[in-house]
Amino acid sequence: MDIAEDGVRDVCTDAVFERGERYLAESRxxxxxxxxxxxxAVVSGSHQYDVRVELATDGFAPWCDCPYDGPGACKHVVAVLLRCVDDPPSDEGNQLDAALDGADADELRAFLRDELVTDADLRDRFLARVGEPTRQSVDELRTSIDRRFEETNPEYHVVFVPIDFTQWFDLANEYRDQGRYASAATVYRALIESLDDNMERVDGAYDHFSRAFSRALDGYVDCVATAERDADAITDAVAFLNERATSGTPFLAEHFEKAAVELREKLGEQSDE
Incomplete structure (x- = not known):
């Protein structure tokens, strides 16, 4: 899958692009x-940082666990993208497919079950993929998300670096792909509540957390509007958003208010039908 240098430049500042070039040249x-x-990939800087990019996605959906808080992608992401321009890593997908094709069905089932027993996140995604509704409440999901904030900087209340929320967004997307919008809305609401309540702890990577919040809020509104044909259910969601607008993080209030207006408009459209 080919990507061009111009595409990399589009996702970062000129200064970051130059630093990414230097990191690539230094074999980091x-x-x-x-x-x-x-x-x-793993990219070395002041620490070892994990990087993930999606070459088939517009903007590459970059993620890095470094504390960069500027506009666009960080230098670690840029270095990896530039490596993909100059010397893309070989695709291991065919090897994976060949191994799956050659695996004994019973052995594969036993392996998968063993992994599902010990990995709750994988188990949730698997159950979502096969069409099961969410087995967790908003509060239960929130607990695991809140724990990620606690684990990021256990010695201090402040969070300086990005947190990877991919597992919850992937779970919500899995439910959406299966048409289980109410389950997806449950996951999005847990993300919204946790991000709102923990935003005061954030002291770095503000863009990262703001993007995660906006993505969760947009997903919640879309899923509630799609899943709930019951006017009372949408009214409850609007009440939740309005309550958060007054009790939550002040600079997020406007986002909650706009989301509530959007859902009220959906409610009005249903009343006209």
Whole structure:
């Protein structure tokens, strides 16, 4: 899958692009892998940072666990993208497919079950993929998201670096793909509540957390509007958004208010039908 240097420049500032070029030239990229369009790597800076990009997605959906808080992608992401321009890693997808094709069905089932028993996140995604509704409440999901904030900087209340919320967004997307919008809305609401309540702890990577909040809020509104044909259910969602607008993080209030207006408009459209 080919990408061009101009596409990399579009996702970062000129200064970051130059630093990414330097990091690539200094051979700071380690353990780079590609499966289909997903590239993961470890890039060394002041620490070892994990990087993930999606080559088939507009803007590459970059993620890095470094504390960069500027506009666009960070230098670690840029270095990895430039490596993909100059010397893309080989796709390991065919090897994976061949291994799956050659695996004994019973052995594969036993392996998968063993992994599902010990990995709750994988188990949730699997159940979503096969069409099961969410087995967790908003509060239960929130607990696991809140724990990520606690684990990021256990010695201090402040969070300086980005947190990877991919597992919850992937779970919500899985439910949406299966048409289970109410379950997806439950996941989005847990993300919204956790991000809102923990935003005061954030002291770095503000763009990262703001993007995650906006993505969760947009997903919640879309899923509630799609899933709930019951006017009372949408009214409850509007009440939740209005309550958060007054009790939550002040600079997020406007976002909650706009989301509530959007849902009220959906309610009005249903009343006219």
């Amino acid at each position: 990229i380690h353990e780079i892998h590609r499966v289909d369009s997903t590239v993961t």
